[in-house]
Amino acid sequence: MILDILTYPNPELYKISKPVEKFDKSLHSLLNNMAETMYEANGIGLAAPQVGHKLRVFVIDIAIDEEDENKLYEFINPKISQSSGTLTFEEGCLSVPGLSEEVKRKEKIQVDYFDRFGKPQILETEGLLAVAIQHENDHLDGVLFIDRLSPIRRRMVKKKLSKAITL
């Protein structure tokens, strides 16, 4: 099922999500629906609060080209436990349509999380997947990528967005 994606400045996007406690059928159907919604919207990541569920859950598939092998990652109750280096990457977000901005992130991370069956997992990664995990993880804390910009850039972007919304 395709879910509705909430967009800026919806206040729901600024709330803190709660950890998943039950790894049950309703979690599995949420995960399935989130993946379907992400693929349909041509996104590479989607967090539960973007579709109105304040749960610490996100899905990612960074295969952009059709030749790339699809790999769907499902992260539940993730924690970035280690990180190093920095990199700047041009990010966009399904909740902030039509905007992309360079954001500074950690280059390498280790993320501890649970799979859909409640089994603990550890992933060490870098580059685009690490960027996507940090972006989606921010959604769980009510942070959008535009909140990570420098104050001047953020002011410019918010002005641009408020104009776009008024039209």
Ligand code: CO
């Ligand atoms: Co996003």
